[in-house]
Amino acid sequence: MGEIVFAAGIPHLPAMVGLYDRAPPDVQAIVHNSFEALHAEIKAARPDVIIVFANDHLANSRIRGYPDFLIGMADEHRGPHEWFKPWIGCRDYAIKGDRNVAATLFRGMIRRGIRLFAEPGALKFDDNISVPVTMGNLDSLGIPLVPVLQNCIVPPIPEQQRCYEVGQALADIIEIDLAPDMRVALIGSGGLSHEPGGSRYYVIDEAFDRWFLDLAASGDHDRVLKELTFERMEASGSGGTVELFSWVVIMGATGPCKGRSFGYAIHRDFRCGFGAVIWDLEPQTAQPREQVPA
Amino acid sequence: MGEIVFAAGIPHLPAMVGLYDRAPPDVQAIVHNSFEALHAEIKAARPDVIIVFANDHLANSRIRGYPDFLIGMADEHRGPHEWFKPWIGCRDYAIKGDRNVAATLFRGMIRRGIRLFAEPGALKFDDNISVPVTMGNLDSLGIPLVPVLQNCIVPPIPEQQRCYEVGQALADIIEIDLAPDMRVALIGSGGLSHEPGGSRYYVIDEAFDRWFLDLAASGDHDRVLKELTFERMEASGSGGTVELFSWVVIMGATGPCKGRSFGYAIHRDFRCGFGAVIWDLEPQTAQPREQVPA
Amino acid sequence: MTTSRLKSYDPSLAVHDLVQDLKWDPDLREAFARDEAGVLDRYPLQGAERLAIEKRDFKALYDMGMHPYLGGQLSRLIWGNDAGGGAILAVNNLVASLTGKRQGE
């Protein structure tokens, strides 16, 4: 019986890396503190594997043959992919993968009726995995990482209810299928409000972002499922804000629990709001999949 | 407003081609008459395009990245694919495709929430398309064909309810999205009872096949949706009988209507039961998508 | 009230394959910079689709159903992809095309 020992949601805005040095100190501080907390708390939780759910951004599959979820089974993951290097401006990295955990997740999802695609070779990572790994220095921890790239932007999109179910299946796999005593860290990578490629590329919806961060930290999953709709996120920035579906997967896995934020930063040149949440898991997370009434 | 002018379900057993000459005359007669009816009635219906739904048989996509539905957008379709030639023993063929109809179906399914994959280049066809085209001489009709390859055998499988919904969406697209006055023929290719690759490779479930042919011809779609389950088909031959889900797509498109069969043939060397149904569409098929109570 | 372009995008447009190929193939990127017309010739683009690419008319491309995420990437393939320079120019030109206004106006 494996166990979830860490869970967080954090945005991966690429401009936050390349334009970090030009950002005001208060913005830098919130970004820095959030990734430092991510690093320190994962380290303290001593996981055996880190599983990251993140928007694929049309980087690995044709738009005309696009999977909802794609798991990386390789023994090592390298990034960023060539074309994204100048755009993100982050360092190169290599982080161990975990073929066994990935195969167990693959098998487990398929047997639970969830279509997951699997890639045994190299995946192309852009900001989705590269930003949390390099800004959080996750590659220095010596812990393998299993990426699950997610369809947040190519209709038909798995929306909040489906993402939550995928998270519940993930918790079930961790509890039942993974090796006993396996300790698992979960990260949802994406958001907050932004509109990449749209006419509102420079618009950040601060009211939405603050509302969402409060909601994510509240542990009220009934409200998450009712209010964090595709339409609401699209209204706050089309094609970008919907990355918060990755956080919903993680919430489905942990079940309701309260979280802590490390502040909210808004900076026009980042073209995206920033704020992270780390959830406080119950000790042993006895029944992580049961939904507590709000 | 396009119109469905022909609809049929027919099995594509490969051995029926390669071993036809060695089959008893009564078996040959039923096979021959069924394909002759297919050819003649399509010709009489004067369709502008023939859309075929058929099991992909793991021929075009990795099992670890397997789409539920894959449409061929090419201007021409050729088959059978190299490796299947000796196995099927049929002649080579080339038949026109229809890029516009395929693009309309692709767009229409995606906008109706159904994940369809699309391939603009060549697809690999095995018995799924090759048998109806060559046994029915469909390539001599001068009518373009649009293939939709379907996942009948790789879990999670779209089962009868989902297939019926896909058929309803297909009818909606034909009625609303296709060019006005476009006449459409529909074929579901697959079944009857068989177990390719299984321990019961040589077992044919005659009772099931006769029950199914009666059901398919009855027009009772409530019973189809209730009784033609994955489990029931698997019991009658694992991994093969479930191809009848392709017929369910066509039934969803036509809505309830009665059909005619051309007899049932059973022959051990074919390793599959044989029998076809052509449905009698109402003139104008006024409300093809509404379900008439049984 | 802006409505989502995502749900009405047209998945069958050839421009999507063009942008994805350009992302994945440095040689094609180089060919595109050197001889854009020659690269466009390789794709079954509709007339209006091709013209809009040539004119950098993103509004027209989006109106015909281009996916905005690949639109953003096309703008970087045209104007530049580095975080502090070309990518900013690309965003500004893209937004100008979509809104009819230059940034800062």
Next chain:
Amino acid sequence: MTTSRLKSYDPSLAVHDLVQDLKWDPDLREAFARDEAGVLDRYPLQGAERLAIEKRDFKALYDMGMHPYLGGQLSRLIWGNDAGGGAILAVNNLVASLTGKRQGE
């Protein structure tokens, strides 16, 4: 009562990639006929998985989660693929391996 093997198949087995590659690549097929061990070396097969392929033990392959449709195709890749000859031998040998009985017994 036979229950469906489909829903309990193991999608992560490397043998699936082997069979799909063999179908799609005539050169690999030729290499497989000439030097089977050399081709198997290229795939991350588990020990038991490889042994079962070498021993033509389809029952073992299916028990570890091989998809039966690809099992049928593997049998044709081994024993023959022509409708009236090799394919019949392949079916007979496959069924014999799965049931422990030769056809006609």
